[in-house]
Amino acid sequence: MSTANAIRNADLEGALAEARETYTRRRPESLARHVEAAAVMPGGNTRSVLYHGPFPFAVVHGEGCRIRDADGLEYVNLIGEYTAGLFGHSHPAIRAAISRALDTGLNLTAHNLLEAKLARLVCERFPSVESVRFTNSGTEANLLAVATAKIATGRGTILAMQGGYHGGLMTFAGGGNPVNVPHKAVLCEFNDIAGAERLARENAADLAAILLEPMLGGGGCIPATDAFLAALRRLADETGAVLIFDEVMTSRLSPGGLQQATGVIPDLTTLGKYIGGGMSFGAFGGKQALMAIFDPRRPDAIPHAGTFNNNTLTMSCGITALSELYPPEKAVELNARGDALRERLNAAIRSRGLPAQVTGRGSMMAFHFTDQPLRNATEVGAANQKLKELLFLDLLERGYYIARRGMIALSLMVGDAECDGFVGAVEEWLDLRAPMMTA
Ligand code: PLP
Numbered sequence: 484m485s486t487a488n489a490i491r492n493a494d495l496e497g498a499l500a501e502a503r504e505t506y507t508r509r510r511p512e513s514l515a516r517h518v519e520a521a522a523v524m525p526g527g528n529t530r531s532v533l534y535h536g537p538f539p540f541a542v543v544h545g546e547g548c549r550i551r552d553a554d555g556l557e558y559v560n561l562i563g564e565y566t567a568g569l570f571g572h573s574h575p576a577i578r579a580a581i582s583r584a585l586d587t588g589l590n591l592t593a594h595n596l597l598e599a600k601l602a603r604l605v606c607e608r609f610p611s612v613e614s615v616r617f618t619n620s621g622t623e624a625n626l627l628a629v630a631t632a633k634i635a636t637g638r639g640t641i642l643a644m645q646g647g648y649h650g651g652l653m654t655f656a657g658g659g660n661p662v663n664v665p666h667k668a669v670l671c672e673f674n675d676i677a678g679a680e681r682l683a684r685e686n687a688a689d690l691a692a693i694l695l696e697p698m699l700g701g702g703g704c705i706p707a708t709d710a711f712l713a714a715l716r717r718l719a720d721e722t723g724a725v726l727i728f729d730e731v732m733t734s735r736l737s738p739g740g741l742q743q744a745t746g747v748i749p750d751l752t753t754l755g756k757y758i759g760g761g762m763s764f765g766a767f768g769g770k771q772a773l774m775a776i777f778d779p780r781r782p783d784a785i786p787h788a789g790t791f792n793n794n795t796l797t798m799s800c801g802i803t804a805l806s807e808l809y810p811p812e813k814a815v816e817l818n819a820r821g822d823a824l825r826e827r828l829n830a831a832i833r834s835r836g837l838p839a840q841v842t843g844r845g846s847m848m849a850f851h852f853t854d855q856p857l858r859n860a861t862e863v864g865a866a867n868q869k870l871k872e873l874l875f876l877d878l879l880e881r882g883y884y885i886a887r888r889g890m891i892a893l894s895l896m897v898g899d900a901e902c903d904g905f906v907g908a909v910e911e912w913l914d915l916r917a918p919m920m921t922a
Contacts (some may be wrong), residue, residue: 813844
């Protein structure tokens with residue numbers, strides 16, 4: 484390591500140690516809650532992404548776009564439940580939708596009048612979705628979409644992306660995860676057309692599906708190029724594989740998701756997050772011919788079970804979410820706000836000449852500490868990760884909550900005042916920490 488690098492890293496380590504100390508000192512109640520929880524849950528945690536060092540803070544209340552922790556500290560929530568919290572905390576229209584569902588009765592144990600209404604809204608909205616089925620999570624939606632592709636093609640291999648995230652049981656960060664379902668997956672780098680062509684052709688005889696997020700979400704908010712999506716569409720057609728877009732996160736990025744925005748239409752789409760209005764939600768849908776295998780009127784129907792698939796709470800909130808709170812014009816407006824915010828953050832970085840950038844599209848974005856082009860998750864991983872922790876901890880002290888990995892997902896509750904305040908906080912941070920970023 485060069486002397487300059489050693490000094491820079493020492494400074495960064497020192498700043499991180501101080502930031503962790505400040506974090507801990509200001510949050511005795513959160514620490515106590517964490518210790519209590521750790522006695523009955525591994526690490527006090529039931530959702531890995533929410534854990535961060537030194538210990539996670541415990542939130543006791545949320546309203547609009549703001550949350551308050553057990554120590555009374557307030558934050559603007561800029562991560563918005565990793566895209567599921569599009570409507571902020573306890574939106575009055577969602578409260579009313581829950582109330583209507585309660586009036587009708589929970590756990591009706593039968594088909595109800597809400598499920599087809601939500602299904603129609605979903606089919607009308609997303610170009611590839613002619614027919615849809617509901618699940619309880621995006622994870623389940625992807626498991627079922629891949630199963631559908633395997634059944635439809637009679638093949639077993641899926642082509643997925645390095646760093647792709649399709650739920651807790653199908654994640655390809657770092658090449659895979661021991662809890663993944665045992666599908667045979669071959670992985671190519673995101674945005675690597677030549678790599679995808681080679682893998683698709685090598686595996687053509689057994690290729691059931693090509694599965695990707697049209698923008699890597701958890702992998703760092705890296706959009707697919709139009710050429711990459713078009714190449715994958717071509718490869719699916721050429722090999723007879725099913726093209727699956729995981730739009731669990733990205734469906735919010737235009738009125739009809741990234742498939743509508745890019746014009747590349749997959750065979751199957753998976754959905755989740757905000758569409759359930761904040762309740763547990765997932766859906767998979769696509770061509771009638773593919774989805775028809777689940778038609779229970781058929782003697783050869785494939786069963787797809789799920790006690791809560793049509794639960795009235797989710798169905799009611801989903802209808803309100805799509806029809807009332809996030810109609811097409813709201814999607815356009817929110818994503819324009821996101822584009823403007825990202826541009827302002829990048830302008831602040833550029834004007835200081837710092838090796839950093841904010842990638843993404845519309846209301847989803849992520850900080851990265853490199854000035855090199857970022858096309859895939861491997862390049863994202865090669866950037867400086869320690870600065871992300873420092874940014875995260877320092878922004879908490881300024882009252883802004885972004886994901887520990889640097890991601891932001893705007894909710895409809897984040898307004899101009901919050902965006903202005905956040906840009907100011909980031910500018911201040913860039914000025915303070917610039918010496919740690921430059922060699
Ligand atoms: N697919 C993508 C792209 C996601 O980002 C996520 C969750 O973050 C999932 C699938 C899984 O959704 P869920 O957490 O509802 O299981």
